Amino acid sequence: MTQDFVHLRMHTEFSIKDGMLNPKKVVHKAIASGMKALAITDATAMFGDVIFYKAASAAGIKPILGADCSITNHYNRDDYLRLLFLARNHQGYLTLCDLLSRAWLTNQYKDRGEVDLDWITPEMADGLIVLSGFNTGAIGKAILNGSLSAAEQEARRLSQKFPHFFMELQRVGRPNDEMLVAESVKLAKKLGLPVVATQPIQFENSEDFEFHEARVAIADGFTLANKARPRIYTPQQYFRTKEEMCELFKDIPSAIENSVEIAKRCNVTIKLGKPQLPIFPTPDGMSLKDYMAQLAREGLDRRLKVLYPDEKKREAEFPRYKERLEREIKIIQDMDFPGYFLIVQDFINWAKTHGCPVGPGRGSGAGSLVAYSLGITDLDPLAYDLLFERFLNPERVSMPDFDVDFCQNNRGRVIEYVKSKYGEESVSQIATFGTMGAKGVIKDVGRVLDMSYSEADRLSRMIPTRPGHNTTLEEALSEEPQFRAEVRNNPQARKLIEYALKLEGTTRSLGIHAGGVLIAPGKLIDFCPLYAAGMLPENVISMYDKKDVEAVGLVKFDFLGLTTLTIIERALDYIEKNTGVRPDIEHMECDDEDTYKKIFQTGDTVAVFQFESPGMHKLLIDAKPTQLSDLIALNALYRPGPMDLIPDFLDIRAGRKKAEYADPRLIPILEDTAGIMVYQEQVMLVAQKIGGYSLGGADILRRAMGKKDVAEMERQSKVFIEGAAKNGVSEEVAAHLFELMRKFAGYGFNKSHAAAYSYVAYKTGWLKNYYPAEFLASSLSEVMTDPEKSLKILMDAKRHSVKLLGPDINESEFNYTSPKTMEIRMGLGALKGVGSAPAEAIKTEREQNGPFK
Structure with a gap:
């Protein structure tokens, strides 16, 4: 034995x-x-x-x-x-x-x-x-x-x-x-x-020894041939x-x-599964459920007073808002998530009242009226037909997940507030792991094999770049004849690829997740170990990545930095300084005809959020948007997949082609997008109105379609056709509709996200229209180190008749500024080799001792 x-x-x-x-x-x-x-x-x-x-x-x-x-x-x-x-x-x-x-x-x-x-x-x-x-x-x-x-x-x-x-x-x-x-x-x-x-x-295996030596040499910065390279491993360590x-x-x-x-x-059991939220303090021992409901109802009243200043109009609109709010409150309470909503609204409302600009929403969370009422989001979901079930589905219990955009320069302040509220030992950011991708591993291995940089770079360029897909070495060898021939005929390239194939996908580096912040119900180390590069408090991260921290019961909150919010805030500072008035951009109606006419309809969108690309310029000129819903549709259409539908969309909008509806009940769902399914929410509404699904069930259908789950699709097809029959729709029409939905769900966009980001885009367009110098000066400050982007914005400023002033030791600050309306002054930070410290020293000197002579 x-x-x-x-x-x-x-x-x-x-x-x-x-x-x-x-x-x-x-x-x-x-x-x-x-x-x-x-x-x-x-x-x-x-x-x-x-x-x-x-x-x-x-x-x-x-x-x-x-x-x-x-x-x-x-x-x-x-x-x-x-x-x-x-x-x-x-x-x-x-x-x-x-x-x-x-x-x-x-x-x-x-x-x-x-x-x-x-x-x-x-x-x-x-x-x-x-x-x-x-x-x-x-x-x-x-x-x-x-x-x-x-x-x-x-x-x-x-x-x-x-x-x-x-x-x-x-x-x-x-x-x-x-x-x-x-x-x-x-x-x-x-x-x-x-x-x-x-x-x-x-x-x-023992034959992996040389590949492991290359792995260590990559990490330590040696070449394999270097005699000074530490050799501490043996081929027997397999x-x-x-x-x-x-x-x-x-x-x-x-x-x-x-x-x-x-x-x-050794008998360790890690408890996996149920998320555990930190304790949110409520007044007078009120339950989390009751406190969230109270805040949501009070918040809705405040929102409606702004949306409908006329009392009679407000009273007429109130019932539909009230019905939606109470339905959402019940679902949130039944799913036991009031604590999550309370925690998120708390740090967002703190940010808003402490000079930290916050985005209007991001992702499917913008579809929640409770979130809008609590101040988590800033877009009325009923005005844009946004669905709560796209965010939180009572038929598929999973944690809600608000992605929150903060001004890049203030994001750290919000994290510090959270640490002060829940305790330093309960808050950290999250680890993320960089792996050796196909292009990167070729360059890494090329270096340790002492291959010239230009040769390794040439090989790496043969790996195709595809949006949304990282091509592997195996795929490149299979699909790219030139790359395959090079590896077959060039012994040096063949050796490099032999090593690269073994190391591809291996963890190479440790970083901080772009947005994830953990807030634990107690000490974080009771759930996972922590790490901090350089022992700096701002670098403290969990040793587990975002999936694993959730697996051990921690809840991730997304604090994302969005430079557009920084640009808007800085532009408002310049406007206030130049005019004495700070525009109330937070409560802006998106109905300014002049902004649509001069900015969006002409494609004058250099530096305008989400609408900057040359292709988008052309689409705007062809589409001639007149309202926010048009921007939302264009934002969702302009991406791989739905791009193919743009010609039909434009033809139907221009009256050159007639929109076709398989059933009249589709008209209110699709008329905003010229009869074409553009949004995931539309797929859900079609499933509800035609197939008899609940909105929760429709969200499950949408997910299955998006994942291209063939077995699940077969099952759902029967359910849809049977439901449609009960609603008086023939099997032939129902089957045709199901196929259309399947096609669109594969690349349909989340309308809530498109709506929230189009709202931000409109704000930047409005600022550019009325305050081009202040807006473009602020935009330039974010691209100072990129000559190509800077030149593009400077040329655009000239087209807007903005006077461009060079750098001045007695006038310039680190950033670009707008000293007067229709003027932009170059920042010292745009000069090569001048960092923020010298620029600040120059500014301090002239403030204390007068201008340089």
Whole structure:
């Protein structure tokens, strides 16, 4: 009978600087090797732990969670040490989260997060199984240095500190491995310590060694041929089978047996699933449900007073708003999401009252009347037929997700407010991982193979760029004859692609998610470990990415930076300075005839949000928009897929062609878009009016269509045709309509998003029409370092008869400014080599001591 063995040491691609193993795929390797458990122990990190935990659990393999930690050497920090920590139980998992977070947030040295053993209390130590680190631990290093007494002293200290301590043994072909194994076994016997065999796994198969060396060289900035390159790995650091491990340590059977014993002792269960919101404070102990309903009803009254100043008109309109609001409130309460809405409205309304511009909405959230009433969004969803069920579906329970745009320069202030409200230890941003894409990996591998930059760049340019799709090397080899021929006929290119194919898709870098912010109900480290580049508070992120933080129960809030909001705010500052009046852009009606006529109908949209491209200029001239609903439709149409429908849309609008409706009930749904389905919401309304779906069911249908789920489509087709028959629609017409819906749902756009962004676009168009100098000066400030974009806006300013003034040491600020109406002054920041610090110093000097002479 084959003896059992469990791998307890493994670096995956999430060790970032070394390790090639994919935490999902390696599970299959363990199954093939007949193992019942497997550990993930990345370098002072747990980035891939949730991915691994889910994959292993699903495959029936016991996941063991740990980390190969850098330990602070108080005698010589340059000679850092390592210990392997494995979580024995849930307390051990929390201890790991705590230790790694403290290492990266408070104790970095030379880009290493280091664990200080003085942090570890006896209670914390009891939750961990600790392995000595073999050649990288204090004991192993002392033996290698010939100091057996120091090794013994260190072994006594560690075994006293950690009740579950093991002497680690490895055999991977390093020069001193055998000597170190022999001395470690002797020391363990002397002190009565258990030993355990580990295999420091870095890659899957022995032939992957060279590819792993390239991976490490890319991370460290060396070429493979460089003699100074550190060579710390061996070809034997692959995923050995249990038979190989048993053979390798047949002289020390207890070392093999103890790997299984440790695996039995490690029992960590991560609670996956239900999201947990932070506690939102309510007045007088009011329930979250009642408080949200109260705020929503009060907010609706305020909104309606602005929308309908005439009291009689307001009274006439009130019932339909009231009905919609109460329906939404009930759904939100039944789905138990009032807390989420309260948290979001709180930080948005704080931003609005503290000089932090906020967008009118983004994504499907703009379809909620409750959100509009609470001040989360600023677009009346009833005025534009926006559907709440596109945002929150009572028939498919999932967390609501408001994407919120903040002025880029003020986004950090809002995050700081959230930290002050819920506590620093409860708020962080989220990790995101950059991977080696086809083009990038060719350049990376080209560099480590000492290939010239121009040659690697030439090869990378052969990979086609497609909107919305990252072409893989396999696809490029299959679909691009020139690339395939180059790889076949050029030995250097062939070698490069051999390496690149192995490394493509591997995690290369760690970054901060563009918008995601976590707010935990308590300490974040009770859910996941944290990381901070450079130990800076503003860089604190979860070690888990956005999917994994949600899996462990944390709720993600999207704080996105939108430079257009910054441009608008700065333009308003310039206008107020020049005219003494600040336009009330927040409550603007989108009905200014002059703005449509002079800006949108003429395609005069340089610097106008969402409508800047040459293709959009032409579309605007052809379409001649006269109202916001026209801008919304054009915004949704001008993208791959629906672009093909633009000629029909224009012909029908111009009366050159007649709109066709398969059923008269489609007219109110489609007449705004010339009888063509442009929006996902229209697909949902057709399913409701013709197929008899509820709006929740219609949203499920839309999602299935968008995902091109063939089996689900067959089922839904029957449901739709049967529902249509009940509504008096023939099977032939219903089948035709279903096919049309299927086609449009594949690329139909979210109307709520198009509406909210078109509203922002209108504001920028209005500003350009009435205050071109102030608006374009503000726009120029955002593109100062891009000569091409700057020139385009400067030429546009000239066309608008704006006077352009050069840089002036006594007048210019860092940004472009508008010192007077119809004047733009060049900013010092537009001068090559002048950064914000010198520009501010110049400004301060002239303010304190008068103009430069």
